[in-house]
Amino acid sequence: MDTTKNNYSKTQLIALVTLRALIGWHLLYEGIVKLLNPEWSAAAYLRDSKWIFSGFFNWIADTSSVLQIVNFLNVWGLLLIGLGLMIGLLTRTSTIAGIVLILFYYLATPPLTGLTYMFPPEGSYLIVNKNLIELAALVVLLFFPSGKIIGIDRIISKLRRKES
Amino acid sequence: MNDEKKENNKLQRRDFLTGLATIPVLGLFGAGLLNQILYNKNRDELLKSDFNLGDLISESDEYQNDTEGDLLRIGIIGTGSRGMNLLESLGFTNTRTKNKLYGNLKIQLAGVCDVYDDAAEEAIMLSKYNSFVKNSDEFPRAKRYKNYLDMLSDKEIDAVIIATPDHWHAKMIIESANAGKHIFAEKCLTRTIEEVYQIKDALKNKKIVFQYGHQNRQQLSYKVARQMIMQNILGKITLLKTHTYRNTPQGAFIRHLDQKIDPDKVDWQQWLGDTPYYPFTPSRYFGWQKFFEYSGGLPAHMFSHEYDAINQVFKLGIPKSVVAMGGIYYWKDDRNTPDVFQASFEYPDRELILTYDANLANTSTGEYERGAKVKEIVGNDAWMKLGLNITIYPDKNSEKYKEKIKQGLVEPDSPLLSFIPGENKSSVQTITSASKKLYASSGLVSTYRNGKEVDVTYLHLREWLEGIRKGIVVSGTFQTAFEDAITCHMATKSYLEKRRVEWDPVNQKVI
Numbered sequence: 001m002d003t004t005k006n007n008y009s010k011t012q013l014i015a016l017v018t019l020r021a022l023i024g025w026h027l028l029y030e031g032i033v034k035l036l037n038p039e040w041s042a043a044a045y046l047r048d049s050k051w052i053f054s055g056f057f058n059w060i061a062d063t064s065s066v067l068q069i070v071n072f073l074n075v076w077g078l079l080l081i082g083l084g085l086m087i088g089l090l091t092r093t094s095t096i097a098g099i100v101l102i103l104f105y106y107l108a109t110p111p112l113t114g115l116t117y118m119f120p121p122e123g124s125y126l127i128v129n130k131n132l133i134e135l136a137a138l139v140v141l142l143f144f145p146s147g148k149i150i151g152i153d154r155i156i157s158k159l160r161r162k163e164s
Numbered sequence: 165m166n167d168e169k170k171e172n173n174k175l176q177r178r179d180f181l182t183g184l185a186t187i188p189v190l191g192l193f194g195a196g197l198l199n200q201i202l203y204n205k206n207r208d209e210l211l212k213s214d215f216n217l218g219d220l221i222s223e224s225d226e227y228q229n230d231t232e233g234d235l236l237r238i239g240i241i242g243t244g245s246r247g248m249n250l251l252e253s254l255g256f257t258n259t260r261t262k263n264k265l266y267g268n269l270k271i272q273l274a275g276v277c278d279v280y281d282d283a284a285e286e287a288i289m290l291s292k293y294n295s296f297v298k299n300s301d302e303f304p305r306a307k308r309y310k311n312y313l314d315m316l317s318d319k320e321i322d323a324v325i326i327a328t329p330d331h332w333h334a335k336m337i338i339e340s341a342n343a344g345k346h347i348f349a350e351k352c353l354t355r356t357i358e359e360v361y362q363i364k365d366a367l368k369n370k371k372i373v374f375q376y377g378h379q380n381r382q383q384l385s386y387k388v389a390r391q392m393i394m395q396n397i398l399g400k401i402t403l404l405k406t407h408t409y410r411n412t413p414q415g416a417f418i419r420h421l422d423q424k425i426d427p428d429k430v431d432w433q434q435w436l437g438d439t440p441y442y443p444f445t446p447s448r449y450f451g452w453q454k455f456f457e458y459s460g461g462l463p464a465h466m467f468s469h470e471y472d473a474i475n476q477v478f479k480l481g482i483p484k485s486v487v488a489m490g491g492i493y494y495w496k497d498d499r500n501t502p503d504v505f506q507a508s509f510e511y512p513d514r515e516l517i518l519t520y521d522a523n524l525a526n527t528s529t530g531e532y533e534r535g536a537k538v539k540e541i542v543g544n545d546a547w548m549k550l551g552l553n554i555t556i557y558p559d560k561n562s563e564k565y566k567e568k569i570k571q572g573l574v575e576p577d578s579p580l581l582s583f584i585p586g587e588n589k590s591s592v593q594t595i596t597s598a599s600k601k602l603y604a605s606s607g608l609v610s611t612y613r614n615g616k617e618v619d620v621t622y623l624h625l626r627e628w629l630e631g632i633r634k635g636i637v638v639s640g641t642f643q644t645a646f647e648d649a650i651t652c653h654m655a656t657k658s659y660l661e662k663r664r665v666e667w668d669p670v671n672q673k674v675i
Contacts, residue, residue, distance in 0.1 A: 021189045032197060039584075086193070087186050154183035158175040 006149050016146045019137060020085050026134070027098060028082025034075045042071055049108040050115040057108045077101050085141075088151015095142045099135055106131040207573055211580075227623055230268040233633040239275030239321040239345075241312045241336055242328035243287040244450075245419075246350060247278075250325055250377075251287060253621035255296035263295040266622055269629055275321050277309040279431040280449075284308050310431065312336055316343040323632060326350060327377075329452040330459040331439055334359035338366040341374075346632045348625065350377040351472070352464035353649035357657070357674050360649045367642055375628035376640030376648070378472040382623035388583050389541070389550050390477045397556060397581070398543025399564055401516055404478070406470035407537040408462065408522040409529060416495050416503060416524040417453040417465075420446035447498055454499035456660075461501030462522045463488070463655035470520060472648050473539065477550070482650050483509035483518065485666045488658040494525035507655040520655070546580065554583040650674065 008016065034040045042061070049057035060066050077097060084094030109117055111125035121129065147153035238254070240247055255263065256273055273291035278284040291306035309315040315324070316339050323346035326336045334354045340347050341363075353376065354360050367374060380386065393401065413421060425446050432444040439457045442448060452458040453465045474480060490505035503525065509518040531538050531549065538551035545562040549555045558565045560576030568574040624640065631638040650667070654674055658665040666675050 017186065021186050025189070025193055028193065029197070036201075083190075086190055088183070150182050150185045152183055154179055155175065158179050162175060 008144075008146075008149070013146065013149060016141065016144055017088075017150045020088070020091070020141055020146060023098070023134060023137060023141070024082045024085030024087075024094075026082070027078045028086060031075055031078030031080075031082055035079065040071075040075075041067065042074055043067055045119065046070075046108060048118045050117065051107070051110050051112060053107050074101070088147040088153050091147025091151055091153050092142070092145060095138050095145075099138045099142070102131050102135040102138065106135060210573060211568075227618065227626060228265065228267055231270050231626070231629065231633070233270060236271045236629060236632060237274035237320055237322045238271050238325060239277065239309075239315045239318075239323070240273065240287065240325045240327065241277045241315065242326065242332075242350075243276060243278045243283045244280075244327065247283075247325070247327035248287065248290075250327055250348075250621065250625065251290055253619055254625055255294040256287075256290040257295045258290045258293055259295050260293050260300060261295065262298050262300075266296050266619075267626075268294075268296045268298070269626060271629065272303050273306045274304075275309055275315045275318065275324075276306045277312045277315050279310075279435045280425070281429040282425075311434065313339060316340055316345060321345060323348070323373075323629075329435075330355045330464065331452075331457065332437060334363055335437070337363050337374075341366045341370045341372055344370070344372060346373045346628070348375045348377060348628050349645070351468045351645075351648065352460055352652055353645045354653075355459060355464075357650065357653045360646060360653070364642070364646060373628060373631040373638060374640075374642050374645075375624070375631065375638045376642070376645035377624070378469065378640055378644070378648070379621040379624040380469065380473055381476060381639040381644075382620040382627070383473070383552065385550065385552055385554050385583060386473055386476045389548065389554055392548070392554065392556070392581075392583075393477065393541065397546060398541060398548055399545030399559075399562065401541060401543040403516060403540075403542040404474055404518040405540040405542065406467070406474060406518065406520045407539075408466040408470070408520075409527050409537055410524050411527040415527075417451040417499070418447070418495070418497065419450040423450055425449070445498075451499075454497070454501055456500055456656075459501070460652055460656040461659075462490070462503075462505040462524075463507065463520070463659070464649075464652045466522055467507070467520045467655060468648055468652050470539065471518075471651050472644065473550075474518060475644065475647060475651075477541075478514075480511060480514065480518065481647050482667045482669070483511055483654070484513070485510045485664050486651070486654040486658045487664050488655045489662075490522075490659055502659065505659065507658065509651065509655070554581075555579045556581040 006013070044061075046057040046061035046067075049061075060070050078101070081094045081098045081101065084090050085098065106129070109115075109119075111121065111127060111129045113126070123130070148157050240251065243251070251273065254269060254271060254273070255266070271294070273287070276284050276287045276291070278287070285308075288306045288308060291304075292302050293300045294303065307318075307320070309318070315321055324336075324340050325348045326333060326340070327350045328336065330352050333349060333352075334356075337347055337349050337353075354363065392398075410416060413419075423446055427444045430444060430449065432449075435449070436442070442457075448455065453461070459465055486507060486509050488505065488507035490502035492499060492502055493504045495503045503523075505520075505522040507520045509520075511518065538549050541548040541550055544559065545564040546556050546558045549557070557578065558569070558574050558576055558580045560569070562569075562576075565574045565576070569576055574580060627636075627638050628640075630636055654665045654667065657674065667673075668675050
């Protein structure tokens with residue numbers, strides 16, 4: 001079966017690829033900002049964690065060796081996931097990794113009633129915040145894949161097929 | 165059918181075009197990013213060139229080297245909590261594991277003097293090893309002296325650390341100077357104004373090194389703050405605000421609650437010295453800061469830190485006049501020193517006022533940095549938050565920054581410059597990104613560093629020892645101690661006498 005064939009209409013495809021590229025743009029930039037700032041660390045964000053997982057996130061912040069690994073994974077995770085989504089490279093893996101990463105962000109600082117954070121939100125949220133929406137958008141992209149139609153994955157999949 | 169499948173599996177020109185269709189988005193992203201990086205760089209350079217911050221003082225790691233010279237034999241008078249802290253900073257922690265961060269000070273704890281047997285014994289225990297010495301052989305046990313005069317007459321002691329309550333400082337400093345011992349003296353210098361002059365006379369023409377125990381003389385941020393202020397970043401400075409806020413029994417000098425002490429092991433009569441007789445109580449013994457008989461209360465004990473920091477940055481000297489008030493409004497115990505206190509120190513020649521407010525029943529107001537409340541330096545163009553870190557906030561009505569605010573280069577009331585003592589080198593940064601601004605304003609920047617924190621008390625003691633060996637001028641000179649003690653005592657005097665207290669600079673007298 002030709003995976004580059006699809007049942008999307010042209011407008012559906014444009015909408016999906018646009019969403020994918022925008023989320024990719026956002027994550028890539030978040031990664032680059034952290035990479036360019038030698039002072040950056042997730043420590044403050046993790047220390048600010050509330051709710052039932054706060055113990056785990058605080059532990060990361062307070063354990064220097066673990067924190068270093070988490071900082072590295074976060075920066076490079078954001079960079080690679082963002083790039084992958086934007087150009088459609090390893091799109092499925094990038095999408096799943098993105099979902100996991102953003103799930104961590106959400107669980108660290110969920111906007112639940114009674115929880116307030118040092119980092120003030122840029123809007124008003126109740127349970128649902130932009131992390132959760134971005135996460136849900138990635139779930140949509142997971143089930144409506146577009147990387148093999150518009151993306152480097154299309155070329156890769158063709159090359160593989162040719163070899164076999 | 166087969167042919168069609170084959171055709172579909174072939175990599176075609178069309179596949180390349182659609183496969184790479186989102187690459188232009190990446191190009192757009194790159195262009196946007198480059199533009200932003202150039203903009204920030206340009207802005208940083210513009211701001212930095214304006215402030216001429218290129219040659220600020222930087223941290224030295226000289227302290228990691230071992231010191232050279234002969235072994236110095238140290239005696240300590242007073243091994244209460246502060247005395248024990250000082251011993252720890254000198255490396256006496258009773259461990260044979262080498263602490264690689266600090267250089268060997270080449271010292272021996274040769275003598276211990278304390279009126280309380282258990283405290284003296286504990287210090288003697290620590291004298292065996294020094295954690296800054298590699299493969300430290302066992303040192304001889306420190307000798308116990310029941311009276312400080314016996315220690316001072318002992319030729320086996322080269323230098324003394326005085327960490328007793330304030331009512332003993334003057335006598336001990338004077339006798340030590342007369343005995344030719346080098347002196348490291350804790351603050352506050354004395355309990356009374358008269359004693360300050362007595363020490364001044366005693367130290368005259370003595371060939372000894374005197375170091376006043378304000379370890380914050382080694383705090384890098386104060387040195388950098390001075391440089392920044394000299395470059396006129398803040399404009400005309402008219403107000404300096406300092407604070408102490410605490411809200412625990414320990415913080416309010418109630419320090420006997422978890423102490424078990426056998427009064428028979430305390431030479432109480434010696435501890436009291438010339439002060440009026442009171443029967444021994446753990447409250448009085450451990451919490452002597454609560455009583456004017458042994459200390460100058462909040463101004464001497466806490467404001468002294470604030471004043472010395474400010475004096476370091478501004479070289480203010482003694483104020484023209486002081487007005488103070490306060491009371492015992494919260495801790496209704498045996499104390500007679502105030503738990504709420506406020507004082508203003510007037511410097512008409514410098515056209516500024518220094519203020520101090522202290523409250524032992526609240527910690528939630530204002531901003532803290534590792535337990536210490538940050539000072540605020542207020543100028544007409546900007547104000548500075550001064551603690552271990554420095555943050556500068558431009559004023560929205562500043563004439564100096566008016567144009568820059570218009571151009572969007574400077575954002576009023578949000579951090580403009582910050583200084584964070586760093587791991588390898590310290591740097592002053594212009595703050596541009598939103599997240600950096602948030603970190604800086606929340607005072608959390610320092611906790612981000614993986615860098616080591618250096619014990620300033622070690623640095624201060626080391627400087628004293630280097631002063632003894634090499635004759636370098638130490639930073640806690642008697643002059644700084646003199647200014648500190650007189651200023652603090654003026655505040656106490658104003659509080660007690662309920663009047664404005666003046667300084668007569670010609671006759672060098674408090675009136």
